[in-house]
Amino acid sequence: MVKKDDPVMISRSWRTALLALSLGGMGLACESEEPFPTLDELDQLRSLHSLSSHPRLDSTNRVDGLEAARTLGNELFRDPGLSRCGSVSCESCHTGEGRTVETPTAEGCGGQRTERNPPTVLNVRHNRWFMWDGRADSLWSQAILPLTNPVEMDSDAEVVRARLQAQDSYRSRYLALFGADPGAEPGPELMANVGKVLAAYERDLMRVEAPFDVDVRRFLAAVDAGTAESDPAYLGLKTFVRKGQCIVCHKGPSLTDELFHNVGLQDKGPGAGGQWAVLQSLLDWEFNAAGRYSDDRSGADARRLNTLRTQAKQEELEGAFRTPSLRNVALTAPYMHTGAQATLEEVVDFYNEGGDADGTFTGKRTVSIVALELTDAEKRALVELLKSLTGTPR
Ligand code: HEC
Ligand code: HEC
Known part of the structure; x- marks a missing residue:
């Protein structure tokens, strides 16, 4: 059974909705498109900004914060x-x-x-x-x-x-x-x-507040004022949330769901198996957060690892890698776990093409990674959005 909050399902229903829209709107060109953002999209946008510069102390580390x-x-x-x-x-x-x-x-x-x-x-x-x-x-x-x-x-x-x-x-x-x-x-x-x-x-190596945060807050105010469409961040945010589907995985203030996905990135190396290949060793590791060297005796981490043990599915985790945060991404080229893409433009092209060719990576590409047919203006707007995520050093 697929869970309701599964990103794959969300994106599937989105695709269906978009398909229905474009079919229903045939001949009507863009008039058929719903104004951006819908209430659901607004909810997603609200989650994106203002990452805390004071994360919680790590209860598994008794010297954290000293x-x-x-x-x-x-x-x-x-x-x-x-x-x-x-x-x-x-x-x-x-x-x-x-x-x-x-x-x-x-x-x-x-x-x-x-x-x-x-x-x-x-x-x-x-x-x-x-x-x-x-x-x-x-x-x-x-x-x-x-x-x-x-x-x-x-x-x-x-x-x-x-x-x-x-x-x-x-x-x-x-x-x-x-x-x-x-x-x-x-x-x-x-x-x-x-x-x-x-x-x-x-824990103190932080760069949080970025031009992106200012843009999102201003855009949210523009939505309230009914002037969203004329906001300079409109196309970038709309593409990120709607046509690009980026927000399916890059969500919340860190722009990551903290989950693992197979985006179909070419990798023939020994570590191409992704999370599936290391799962058992993490569960058995003496240094995991549920183990004897952890300072958290509440058992919360043991329970979390247990969820991983029981919920993990090979078809989802084989060749799957962690969704990275997109904060400060302009400072961290090259990109992806292989470092295959030299620029943010190349990353956007990768997604636009629906990932690398089948057979060049391990496992099955997740269904939400498909060719996007972005216009040049939409691609540029996405790159601009990514570049606006560079935060100020704390
Ligand atoms: C299905 C989930 C998913 C979707 C949808 C998605 N991403 Fe990603 N993103 C990932 C994962 C997972 C990685 C790491 C992949 C790897 O290295 O194998 C990644 C990597 C990246 C990176 C590289 C970051 C770095 O530090 O190397 C960028 C930039 C990025 N994504 C931007 C986007 C944009 C822009 C979109 C929308 C067009 C998008 N992503 C859609 C999951 C996703
Ligand atoms: C020779 C280069 C090299 C050295 C030295 C090195 N790292 Fe790394 N670091 C990497 C690579 C490569 C990865 C990613 C490895 C992977 O995912 O398989 C990484 C990953 C990390 C991550 C995970 C970041 C994330 O988002 O998941 C942290 C944290 C980190 N290193 C801290 C350290 C610390 C602390 C040290 C010293 C004890 C260290 N690194 C030494 C290359 C290095």
Whole structure:
């Protein structure tokens, strides 16, 4: 059974509605089109603006929000001494204004390349899932993955421990935060705690309020005033919501549904299986938010993971990747999990064509990704909208 709030169903009914409209309106040209926005569309638009610059504290991380953790995390984020090769830090791949790299993949220890495009760490505290395939469910556990990945920092608890021991200021601050000397801490505990300190730093990497927010608020006022059509944001918002169907997945103040979809993007690499391929390992992972290193004992995260376990369907999750937030997207080229698209114009062309050819990716393309037949003006308006999402640094 398909749930009522399933994005696929929403988009299907939309297509049917549009089809009915265009059939019913044959010969009447554009007069048949409903004025934008309808009440449903207005509701969607209202959800889009004003992302909070103060996300909730992460209950699975007991040092989240502590200034001492933030400043230590800031130093560790930049410290290549946490890598086995001694030359790669978190910042190596999450750098510059966009907090990512400008190439499709990034370079780790020994000149090795990552498999995927590094996402930005801006606003990352708002994420529900981490990594393109969602194989981490908390920001602190995510940090353990690049630390221990052989092509990234190639590290482990002993390398990390040695680094913390070598610097008195690291050692004393770790002791103050966690009540144990890094030298005496069991390896997994040490890695989880270093992840928690890094996450405490990352939660402050925010760029929220953007020209887009101003546009949406002004547009909503124009709708009330009956002047929507003459608003400069009209075509961009209308295309984003109606003809482009972008809002089916890119919704809410972060412009993401925090779900996973197969948009039909060419990928023949070993990680092409998307969320389906990593689901079991996340459920079994000792560092997941329901596990023993989580500081949340309420069981809420265990229940959420259980929902994932029981609801996950192979046909939906095979080759499916996380819907990324579109905030600050102009700063984070190239795009998609493969970094295949160099510009926002190319991304819009990708959607306009209904994705890449069948047979070039794993799994089944979700039904809402179809050729859009956008006009040049509509494509330009979408690119403008995407460019207006660059926020002000906090
Ligand atoms: C060699 C490059 C490299 C290094 C070093 C690196 N990252 Fe990343 N980072 C990536 C790539 C590539 C991804 C996406 C991986 C994937 O989805 O499979 C990523 C993903 C992330 C994400 C998830 C963002 C999201 O939206 O899902 C966060 C957070 C992050 N990295 C933080 C860190 C931290 C903290 C460190 C240091 C401990 C670090 N990174 C080190 C390349 C790197
Ligand atoms: C079915 C859900 C869905 C729809 C509809 C959708 N997207 Fe996406 N979007 C995604 C997913 C999932 C990704 C990541 C895909 C991947 O890398 O495999 C993505 C990636 C992107 C990116 C790249 C962001 C980055 O950081 O790399 C942009 C830009 C984007 N979408 C814009 C749009 C626009 C504009 C539209 C409407 C024309 C749209 N999307 C429609 C789900 C969707």
